[in-house]
Amino acid sequence: MRLLLVEDDAMIGEALEATLREASYAVDWVRDGLMATTALKTHGYELVLLDLGLPGKDGITLLRQLREDGHATPVVIITARDNVEDRILGLDVGADDYVLKPFDAKELLARMRAVLRRKAGAAAPVLSNGIVSLDPATHQATSPEAEPSILSNREFALLNALMVRPGAILSRSELEDRVYGWGEEVDSNAIEFLIYTLRKKLGSSAIQNVRGVGWMVAQA
C-alpha cells in the first residue's frame, strides 16, 4: 500500500517514514507543497499524510486543490495546530481525519487503518476489542475465558452496541434504546439480566460496570 508523506520537518519525516515502513507501507516522503502536488499528479496513492505548515504551499491550500481536482484519496492531517477552528477548517476542506502532534505512532496507524477501512466501505467486519470479538453476520461471540457461543438477538444487540466503540460507557437508557424497539415493554432489570447472561457466556470481565454511569467493554 503506497502512501504519500508530506512533512517539512526532517526529524519527524525520518522517524515517521521508518515507522510506516516497519508497518509495511510503501512511503514517498516530500518536504514541500509544490513537490507534493507533483507527486500526487504522477502517482496514485492510497493515503496522504499531510502536515499543514509547509514551505511553498500551505497544507490547507494543497488539500483544497486536491479535492477541487476531484481526487478522493483519503487525507489524514498531522499538525501541531490544535485550536478548534483549525481542526474544523481542515475537516471541512476535505481531510478524513486530523491527528495532533505529538501523537503516538500506534494511534496514527490505527487512525490510518480506520480511514482506509471507511474508504473501502468494508461490510460489517468482525468487531473486536482485543479480548472479546463479535461477528455481526453469525452473532457468534468469542472470548479467551469461554467457548465461542451464539448470542440471542437481544444479547447480540446489547453487546454490539458496546463493541462498536470499545471503551465508551453506555447508560441503562442508552442500552434500552439500542436493544428494544419503540413501544416495547422493558422490565426494570432487563438490561442487568442480559448482561448477566452475556457474562455467563463470555466470562465475568467481558462487560465492565462503571459505578453510577453504565457499562462498557474494555478498550483494546
Add this chain to the structure above:
Amino acid sequence: MSYSIRKRLSWSLSLSIVLVATISGGLSYVGARIKANDRQDDTLRQVAQLVRLQTPDMLSVREAGNDDDTTDYHIGIEPINPPPNWPASHEQRQWPSNLSPGMHSVQLDDDNYQVMVTPVRGGALFAVFQETDIRKHIANSSAWRAIVPLLILIPILLLVVNDLLRRLLAPINELSQAVNHRDNDDTSALPLLLPTEVQPVVLATNRLLSRLGESMQAQRRFIADAAHELRTPMTALSLQAQRLEAIALPADARVRLQALLTGITRTRHLLDQLLNLARIQNAMPASANKSASAAPLTTPVKASFTRVLENTLNGARTKQIDLGVSDAPADEVNVRANEDNLDSIVRNLVDNAIRYTPIGGQIDVSLRIEHAHAIISVQDSGPGIEPSERLRVLDPFYRVLGTEQLGTGLGLAIVSTLLQQLKGSLVLTDREDGGTGLLAQVRLPLAH
C-alpha cells in the same frame, strides 16, 4: 500618608462656614442690640418732646389712661416731684430730686431705669422712663430676630455643601470601586468621563494598564509559542522512542526504554496542559464572548461525566481505584459552559483524584443542584490538602510538599482559570463524612 479629599474638604468648608457664621452672627447681634438701644432712647426723646407740650393735669389723665401697661415699649411718665393734685392711687416712684433735664440711668431700689427728664408747661420736671430690664429684653429679642435667618440658613448651607462634595467626588469613588472589583487579568482602559482634574491620573493609569496588558499578552503568547514549537521535536523524539519498542531488546534496556517512554508521555502531557492554560488565559472575557457565540454555551453535565470517565477509567483501574458516579439527578442538567471547558474542569479534578488516591481507594463524582447552580463534586480517599495549602495549590506549578506525584502542576490552575471565566467557583475542603480525602466542589451557573 493617605487622606480623603472629601473628608478634608468637608471638614474645612464646614469649619469655615461655622466660623464665618459665628463672627457675622455675633457682630449683627451686637449691632442689632446697640441699634435697638439707640432706637429706644430716640423713642424716649420723642415721647419727652410730646410730654413737654403738656400740662401736669393733662399728663395725670394720660398717665391714668396708660396705667394698664399695655404698650409695647412700657414707657412711663411721672413727675419727679409729684404736685399735690397728682392722683394718689398711682404708684409713684421716688425719683432723686436732683435729676436735671436730659438722659439718665437711674437705680431705684432693685430696678434700673433709663430716664429722660424734661420740663413740662408750668416748669415742673417730669420723667419719661423705661425699665432697663424691659429695654434689654426688647433689644435682645430684636437682636435675635436679626440672626435667626442666619441660624436657619447655616445648617442648610452645611448640608448643601456636603451633598455637593459627595456628588462631585462620586465619580472618583466609583472609579476606585471599579478598579477594586476588577478581574486580575482585566487590563482594559478605565472610562474617561471624569472631572478634568482627575483625568491625567486616569490617562496615566490607562497607559500603564495597556502596557501591562501588552506584556501579559506577550508572556502568554510566549508560553503558547514555546509549547507549540516544542511539539515538533517532541513528536520526532516520541516516534523514534516508539520505534525502539519494536526491536528485540535486552531486558534491562527494555526497562530503561519504558522509563524513557514514560518521561516522553509526561512531557507531552505537560505541553498539552501548558497550551491549554495559555489558550484559556488568552480567551479573555471580551474575546470569550465572541468565541462563545460559535460554540454552544450549554453542556449536559452527565454526558461530560461519561466522557471523562471513559478517558480516565484505565488509569483508575490500573491503581485498582473504584471510580464512579455516586449521585446525580435523574434529569439532565445543563450548565453554562462549552463542552471542552466543562470536560477540562471535570477531567483535571478526576485526574488529580486518581493521582493522589492510594491503590484500592475510591473516587466519587457527583452532581446536585443548589440555587440555580450545578454543584459538581469529586471526592477521593487520598491524603487531602492542608487548609493552609488550599489556595496555593491553584497557582501554576505549585505542588504540595512531600508528594512525589508526577502531575504537571497545572491542572488546578486550569480549573480555576476556567471557572473565573465561566462565573463559577472551586472550593477544596475535607470530606464531609469525616473520612480522609479531598472534596473538590465546582459551582457553575445552570444554562436556561
